[in-house]
Amino acid sequence: MEKPVQVGLLGCGTVGSGVLSILQANAERIAARAGALIEVRRVAVRDLKKYRTVSLDEALLTTDPWEVVSDPSVDIVIEVMGGVDPARDLIAAAVDNGKPVITANKEVLAKHGPELLSLAARRGVDLFFEGSVAGGIPIIKPLRESLAANRVQAIVGIINGTTNYVLTRMSREGMPFAEVLREAQALGYAEADPASDVEGYDAAFKIAILASLAFETPVRVEDVYCEGITRITPEDIRYGRELGYEIKLLAIAREHEGRLEVRVHPAFIPAAHPLAAVTDVFNAIFVRGDAVGELMFYGRGAGSLPTGSAVVADLVDAVRRLRFGGNGRLQPPAAQLPIKPIEETVSRYYVSLKVVDRPGVLAKIAAAFGENDVSIDSVIQKGRLEDPVDLVFVTHEVQEANIRRALAQISRLPVVRQVSNVIRVEAEV
Amino acid sequence: MEKPVQVGLLGCGTVGSGVLSILQANAERIAARAGALIEVRRVAVRDLKKYRTVSLDEALLTTDPWEVVSDPSVDIVIEVMGGVDPARDLIAAAVDNGKPVITANKEVLAKHGPELLSLAARRGVDLFFEGSVAGGIPIIKPLRESLAANRVQAIVGIINGTTNYVLTRMSREGMPFAEVLREAQALGYAEADPASDVEGYDAAFKIAILASLAFETPVRVEDVYCEGITRITPEDIRYGRELGYEIKLLAIAREHEGRLEVRVHPAFIPAAHPLAAVTDVFNAIFVRGDAVGELMFYGRGAGSLPTGSAVVADLVDAVRRLRFGGNGRLQPPAAQLPIKPIEETVSRYYVSLKVVDRPGVLAKIAAAFGENDVSIDSVIQKGRLEDPVDLVFVTHEVQEANIRRALAQISRLPVVRQVSNVIRVEAEV
Numbered sequence: 001m002e003k004p005v006q007v008g009l010l011g012c013g014t015v016g017s018g019v020l021s022i023l024q025a026n027a028e029r030i031a032a033r034a035g036a037l038i039e040v041r042r043v044a045v046r047d048l049k050k051y052r053t054v055s056l057d058e059a060l061l062t063t064d065p066w067e068v069v070s071d072p073s074v075d076i077v078i079e080v081m082g083g084v085d086p087a088r089d090l091i092a093a094a095v096d097n098g099k100p101v102i103t104a105n106k107e108v109l110a111k112h113g114p115e116l117l118s119l120a121a122r123r124g125v126d127l128f129f130e131g132s133v134a135g136g137i138p139i140i141k142p143l144r145e146s147l148a149a150n151r152v153q154a155i156v157g158i159i160n161g162t163t164n165y166v167l168t169r170m171s172r173e174g175m176p177f178a179e180v181l182r183e184a185q186a187l188g189y190a191e192a193d194p195a196s197d198v199e200g201y202d203a204a205f206k207i208a209i210l211a212s213l214a215f216e217t218p219v220r221v222e223d224v225y226c227e228g229i230t231r232i233t234p235e236d237i238r239y240g241r242e243l244g245y246e247i248k249l250l251a252i253a254r255e256h257e258g259r260l261e262v263r264v265h266p267a268f269i270p271a272a273h274p275l276a277a278v279t280d281v282f283n284a285i286f287v288r289g290d291a292v293g294e295l296m297f298y299g300r301g302a303g304s305l306p307t308g309s310a311v312v313a314d315l316v317d318a319v320r321r322l323r324f325g326g327n328g329r330l331q332p333p334a335a336q337l338p339i340k341p342i343e344e345t346v347s348r349y350y351v352s353l354k355v356v357d358r359p360g361v362l363a364k365i366a367a368a369f370g371e372n373d374v375s376i377d378s379v380i381q382k383g384r385l386e387d388p389v390d391l392v393f394v395t396h397e398v399q400e401a402n403i404r405r406a407l408a409q410i411s412r413l414p415v416v417r418q419v420s421n422v423i424r425v426e427a428e429v
Numbered sequence: 430m431e432k433p434v435q436v437g438l439l440g441c442g443t444v445g446s447g448v449l450s451i452l453q454a455n456a457e458r459i460a461a462r463a464g465a466l467i468e469v470r471r472v473a474v475r476d477l478k479k480y481r482t483v484s485l486d487e488a489l490l491t492t493d494p495w496e497v498v499s500d501p502s503v504d505i506v507i508e509v510m511g512g513v514d515p516a517r518d519l520i521a522a523a524v525d526n527g528k529p530v531i532t533a534n535k536e537v538l539a540k541h542g543p544e545l546l547s548l549a550a551r552r553g554v555d556l557f558f559e560g561s562v563a564g565g566i567p568i569i570k571p572l573r574e575s576l577a578a579n580r581v582q583a584i585v586g587i588i589n590g591t592t593n594y595v596l597t598r599m600s601r602e603g604m605p606f607a608e609v610l611r612e613a614q615a616l617g618y619a620e621a622d623p624a625s626d627v628e629g630y631d632a633a634f635k636i637a638i639l640a641s642l643a644f645e646t647p648v649r650v651e652d653v654y655c656e657g658i659t660r661i662t663p664e665d666i667r668y669g670r671e672l673g674y675e676i677k678l679l680a681i682a683r684e685h686e687g688r689l690e691v692r693v694h695p696a697f698i699p700a701a702h703p704l705a706a707v708t709d710v711f712n713a714i715f716v717r718g719d720a721v722g723e724l725m726f727y728g729r730g731a732g733s734l735p736t737g738s739a740v741v742a743d744l745v746d747a748v749r750r751l752r753f754g755g756n757g758r759l760q761p762p763a764a765q766l767p768i769k770p771i772e773e774t775v776s777r778y779y780v781s782l783k784v785v786d787r788p789g790v791l792a793k794i795a796a797a798f799g800e801n802d803v804s805i806d807s808v809i810q811k812g813r814l815e816d817p818v819d820l821v822f823v824t825h826e827v828q829e830a831n832i833r834r835a836l837a838q839i840s841r842l843p844v845v846r847q848v849s850n851v852i853r854v855e856a857e858v
Contacts, residue, residue: 018720022578022720025719025720026578026579026580026719026720029580030577030578033577034577130575136720136721136722136724137724138567138571138575138576138724141570141571141574141575142567142570142571142575145570145742145745145746146559146567146570146571146739146742147567147738147742148459148462148463148741148742148745148746149451149455149459149737149738149739149740149741149742149744149745150455150738151455151458154858156855156858215766217766219768223768225771225774231850232850232852233849233850235781235819235849236779236781236849236850236852239779239781239809239819239821240779240852242809243779243807243809243823245779245854247852250855250858252855252858255766256769256774256775258766258767259766259767259768259769260766260767260768260769261768261769261771261774262768263771263774265853266852266853267852267853267854267855268779268852268853268854268855269854269855269856269858270856272706272708273858274703274706274707274711274727275858276706277701277703277705277706278703279701282703286858289738290454290455290734291447291451291454291455291565291734291735291737291738291741292565292728292729292734292735292738292739293565293728293729293732293734293735294711294727294728294729295565295566295567295726295727295728295729296713296725296726296727296728297724297725297726297727298703298723298724298725298726298727299721299722299723299724299725300721300722300723300724303722305719305720305721305722306720306721306722308578308720309576309578309579309718309720309721310575310578310721311578312577312578312720313574313575313576313577313578315578316574316577316578317574317577325754337644337646337684337687337688337689338687338688338689339648339652339688339689339690339691340685340688340689340690342654342690342692345654345685345690345692346685350665350668350669350672350674350697352664352665352668378672380668380671380672390664390668392668394672420662420664420665421660421661421662421665423661423665423669423676423695423696423697424694424695424696424697425674425696425697425698426585426679426681426696426697426698427698427699429583429585429679429681429698429702429704429715
């Protein structure tokens, strides 16, 4: 392999630490995929003394981010400091110095994305930003590349985890907004100053970025109509549910008769819609394209490692572009994990039996399970009007070989008329 | 723009027709994204006379696919004929002739993917296959590129639309398997010979492809443990639901202690799991990575246009690679859709009022809505124990300006104590 690619990191907060710990934990795998070793050359931080969760050579630290973007030994710059000032000027300077930039900074992109992208295009340098919207969920690359055949018709996103958490708890527990918000703040799911989340500003930044990309139109954050969730009451949620709806803070961008609607506001959606199942801090982005129809991308919209995952994916792309001028060919699979036989897999099992309705039957069957190390989680035994009666078990986790032995034994018991069905229960998918 | 890129198409059935109609409908958009015009040069079909839904110059047709893969004027080959023979040899020949190949053929990849990828790598030619798994859902590129920072831990997919449709209807309506299958066959959702779907073979092909990619290990279709859904009864589904589960045909690939489990079988999953909300013919793929956590990709897993969307996305990649050696830089947004002001957007609205409890109140409010062209879909009026009482409306679709005027007028009615809330209803997201 050639000499390592040198990365300069601007910011070492939540996302920066995630990037560093991923680069450490999966170094070998990432090097193989990038086609080059990746080394962190410089890390600009605000406070040299701050405690960090990730191990880091202190000699790499600097408080001067300008030093990083002008360092000739830095090949690629990652900007994860957030905010517009000085992030905007630092990104511009790095690009101007010919360095590809990866950013996860939604605010700078929502406010200055078009001008930064123009600069990057003029300089022939990459500017990547998968981490700026919806954390670890791949959405920028799918919109840019995977949907290239489509005219995008609409994007409907749940792209703020804090408000989704608040609405989920209000909805589940009938609690008022202010009370849930206080608890969310105590748990660290909401900021001390919650306005950016609960007023919808954070979602507005993100939908501006997505709309610009999907509709190939520069959308400024001022173009986004924005309403927050502070006025939603448990009564509204209850009435909505009576009508078949769930409430979500939606970020919507939609083309309608040659004009673009871009808005963030609470909305009721049908309870059966896939977005309605997106609860707690999860995010999801629903996309409608003229060829592909409906798509949804679901996952963790924030957090150190999920957002770090998106930033490092961009980094791998940037490295491949630097080294090979492209994102490279798919290699045939090389590593060789052995395949595990089905008898050795572990699962929970649903077992339904037809048994004669007589005292002691349950004990006999339970004993057969026990002798084969199969332990029982739940039992359903139904009414005594028919013979045979249904007897249904769900087991705890057990090896397939054991359940097979147990069932062979059970099927031979005279009280068992039939093993009606055995279905795996995947409780931990 | 340079001279057009010439495409040779092998097969013009469901997927091939979708590819052609997308290339026609979105020609300009696709050319802009690919950086070149795309022309279809040759189309190999089985029967020259067969009626086709897509308009096609008959001079392009041939019954000899070998002519297409050896035609020096064909730059890129798209193989959508299906099956192993002769698709495998045609793909190999095209690659050998230095032509990038795009295929949507799950069977040839599940059986011969590693050897075809090796050949392509040796020849320095691209082999793309986004359309081979889960139709229009982007999953191959996300696994290859967007998850490059991750060690993938598990993939759990609903990747056969027919069986998901059958299980959904069995589940909703308590109907037995055989009856739902007959109806699905009548509707064209299931084949006359349903074995490939209902026995799980189709899902086995697809999970072999996904597992090979995600775990960087060659997985042959014979390595996949496979059980179908033919034995599932409405009683099982009912008992499962009592225990909090929904039933799905899952395709699972999971690393466990250095070995790989790959299996397809019906399984109960918790009703609150996002996969449980995947109903009817929809597909979804749930992925767990060590950095990104849980992700899910949801959409249409089959069909002419969705699968065509995936194939054409690969084609755009292939064209960019041919022309620029890479997938190209993001350009700043250029087209200029005007932004629509919020007053002109159309939505349904939930309106909750506090009103005095007196005869004629509903009529007065309904009249105010009517005068502003707001028509009402549902009303909830609650018990007569308090004063004021809640009165809740959901409107039909109406322009925001109208609802605002109506509410201004309603808020001035003496019988109305308070407009408690107004929330948009996005019933058509």
